[in-house]
Amino acid sequence: MKLKKYLSFTRAGIIEEMQFRASFIIMVVGNLLYLIIVYFLWKAIYASSGSEVVNGMTFEDTLIYLVLATALFNFLDLYVVWQIGRDIQSGKIVLDLCKPIEYRKYIFWSYSGSFVTHFFLTFLPTFIVVSAVTHGAIPLGINLLFFMFSVVMAISINYSIDFFVGTICLYTQSIWGINIMKQVIVLLLSGATIPLAFFPEPLKSIMYYLPFQSIYNAPLSILLDGDPSVETLLTTLGTQLFWTVAMLVISKLFWKASVKQITVNGG
Amino acid sequence: MGKIIEIKNVTKEFKVLNRREGLKGSLKDLFSRDYKIVRAVDNVTMSIEQGEIVGYLGPNGAGKSTTIKMMTGVLEPTSGEILVDGNIPYKNRAKNAENIGVVFGQRSQLWWALPLIESFKLLRDIYQIPQENYEQMLELYKSLVDIEPILHKPVRQMSLGQRTLSDILAAFLHDPKIVFLDEPTIGLDVSMKAKIRTLIHELNRRRNTTVILTTHDMGDVDALCRRIVIIDKGKMLYNNDIEHLKGFFGSYRTLKIRLDGDLEQWAQQLAQELPDFSVSADDEWISVLVDEEKAKVIDVLAGLQKKYRIRDMQLEEISTEEVIKKIYEEGVQ
Numbered sequence: 001m002k003l004k005k006y007l008s009f010t011r012a013g014i015i016e017e018m019q020f021r022a023s024f025i026i027m028v029v030g031n032l033l034y035l036i037i038v039y040f041l042w043k044a045i046y047a048s049s050g051s052e053v054v055n056g057m058t059f060e061d062t063l064i065y066l067v068l069a070t071a072l073f074n075f076l077d078l079y080v081v082w083q084i085g086r087d088i089q090s091g092k093i094v095l096d097l098c099k100p101i102e103y104r105k106y107i108f109w110s111y112s113g114s115f116v117t118h119f120f121l122t123f124l125p126t127f128i129v130v131s132a133v134t135h136g137a138i139p140l141g142i143n144l145l146f147f148m149f150s151v152v153m154a155i156s157i158n159y160s161i162d163f164f165v166g167t168i169c170l171y172t173q174s175i176w177g178i179n180i181m182k183q184v185i186v187l188l189l190s191g192a193t194i195p196l197a198f199f200p201e202p203l204k205s206i207m208y209y210l211p212f213q214s215i216y217n218a219p220l221s222i223l224l225d226g227d228p229s230v231e232t233l234l235t236t237l238g239t240q241l242f243w244t245v246a247m248l249v250i251s252k253l254f255w256k257a258s259v260k261q262i263t264v265n266g267g
Numbered sequence: 268m269g270k271i272i273e274i275k276n277v278t279k280e281f282k283v284l285n286r287r288e289g290l291k292g293s294l295k296d297l298f299s300r301d302y303k304i305v306r307a308v309d310n311v312t313m314s315i316e317q318g319e320i321v322g323y324l325g326p327n328g329a330g331k332s333t334t335i336k337m338m339t340g341v342l343e344p345t346s347g348e349i350l351v352d353g354n355i356p357y358k359n360r361a362k363n364a365e366n367i368g369v370v371f372g373q374r375s376q377l378w379w380a381l382p383l384i385e386s387f388k389l390l391r392d393i394y395q396i397p398q399e400n401y402e403q404m405l406e407l408y409k410s411l412v413d414i415e416p417i418l419h420k421p422v423r424q425m426s427l428g429q430r431t432l433s434d435i436l437a438a439f440l441h442d443p444k445i446v447f448l449d450e451p452t453i454g455l456d457v458s459m460k461a462k463i464r465t466l467i468h469e470l471n472r473r474r475n476t477t478v479i480l481t482t483h484d485m486g487d488v489d490a491l492c493r494r495i496v497i498i499d500k501g502k503m504l505y506n507n508d509i510e511h512l513k514g515f516f517g518s519y520r521t522l523k524i525r526l527d528g529d530l531e532q533w534a535q536q537l538a539q540e541l542p543d544f545s546v547s548a549d550d551e552w553i554s555v556l557v558d559e560e561k562a563k564v565i566d567v568l569a570g571l572q573k574k575y576r577i578r579d580m581q582l583e584e585i586s587t588e589e590v591i592k593k594i595y596e597e598g599v600q
Contacts, residue, residue: 008392016380019421095376098339100364101393262341 006109013113038066055197069192071126075118076158084166085175139226150219153240158215160247170258191217211243271477272315277347279308307333309501320478322492326595330501331481368438372450377422384418394441428459445477464490485588518559523552523581
């Protein structure tokens with residue numbers, strides 16, 4: 001019964017996505033353009049380096065990584081900060097708080113439909129095309145299963161970060177700057193735009209201690225590593241699990257404290 | 268009938284930053300600790316019975332919305348007690364949420380891109396309404412309003428009237444004990460207003476739902492409410508039947524006369540002649556608000572007729588609207 005309550009959000013989300021066919025086409029075209037830029041950019045980078053392998057990655061490795069990262073991005077990217085900001089500015093949040101459902105869950109499940117549609121309409125086709133074109137550069141084995149676990153945790157961490165940043169809007173009343181800052185930090189430090197291997201040393205180690213690499217770098221490295229050692233696997237998934245729980249608790253507590261703030265001081 | 272809402276000595280204060288003027292001022296504001304306390308609701312006490320429709324009135328900024336937000340649990344009172352169906356709303360917001368429905372005239376709780384029926388299904392699952400009750404409610408809706416044409420229409424394509432209607436239906440869907448309607452008829456045309464009033468009235472009657480209605484449209488109040496509560500500047504001014512309210516001012520009647528020439532000048536002259544009453548003029552009429560405890564309207568009219576050539580006259584009973592206006596302006600003496 002309880003689960004049905006949430007799954008009906010997923011269902012509604014899927015119906016909602018289907019209402020906007022044009023935006024879906026635009027998204028696909030936009031991504032193609034982005035990938036073309038990525039292709040030529042990295043081609044130039046490899047050409048100017050004069051060597052086949054840069055930072056332990058060949059041109060092909062890099063390209064596969066980035067294409068899949070883009071596909072993953074399309075599927076993970078959320079507009080939670082915008083939505084929370086808008087709800088707060090318009091006062092609609094009062095209506096949402098009057099529902100017998102936690103706001104944090106309410107927003108998450110409202111997005112669950114778009115996770116499903118974007119997974120099937122963008123990530124999966126990209127994955128199939130890449131794996132067909134590269135003739136087995138992506139290992140197809142048990143790693144797919146681990147990848148699934150990893151992606152679920154990535155979704156959760158990404159959502160918690162978004163929700164945390166959205167909560168800041170309760171204090172600032174403005175969204176734009178905060179959202180841009182979040183976007184830049186997440187995309188850069190997570191490995192969504194540049195593979196982590198390309199970062200210089202002290203920075204790279206720091207990045208492994210931050211939650212962001214768990215969103216893109218972790219699932220992609222699991223997917224692309226056909227024969228990982230148990231140790232690597234446990235470290236990667238363990239780190240993700242740690243951040244899933246930590247960010248969940250942090251964003252939940254922050255929201256709770258902040259809502260207390262509005263109920264006391266008014267929005 | 269039991270009391271469904273009890274409010275005792277509730278006060279709500281907000282801390283507001285004192286803003287300064289200009290660029291320099293706003294830079295200083297960034298580091299300012301200079302707050303002032305605004306009392307939005309000041310020592311309000313009232314109780315509401317199950318099944319009542321109560322009009323909650325007051326000028327803009329009187330503290331109406333703040334009170335409603337406290338009853339829904341979104342705001343916590345600074346002091347005093349609120350009980351909604353035995354719950355303390357802000358402590359038990361989720362539990363309280365099952366008992367209440369909310370419509371804010373300016374915003375919609377419906378899913379913008381989805382057909383109305385999908386919004387209803389979502390609400391059914393959120394509130395965990397048993398399928399049987401859900402279908403009964405839909406049947407009831409069908410018998411009250413013509414919802415077939417809008418049921419499969421995405422909310423974003425609806426007219427304001429259709430959307431408001433849908434929002435009201437959505438608020439009643441889980442058969443809550445209390446529904447808060449905040450300016451439900453704002454911006455609607457006459458026939459839609461009438462439709463919505465009938466709908467609210469019927470739902471209240473059939474489901475015995477308590478309705479708390481804030482509005483600036485006295486038509487809503489006359490059509491729906493037996494009891495009204497008026498607040499201004501956070502203080503409760505009045506809490507009783509409408510009939511009783513008219514009794515306060517029942518001795519007032521408005522005499523309207525028309526004379527030849529400049530009405531403004533006539534009005535000034537008449538004001539000197541009739542110092543006990545307030546005289547005003549618009550484009551067509553000179554209005555004299557007569558307190559019948561001081562003089563009968565007939566006598567005033569007879570007196571005027573001896574001196575002036577009255578071309579036309581009208582007599583008006585004071586309307587709820589004027590009573591409310593008088594209370595906003597002068598308070599209850």
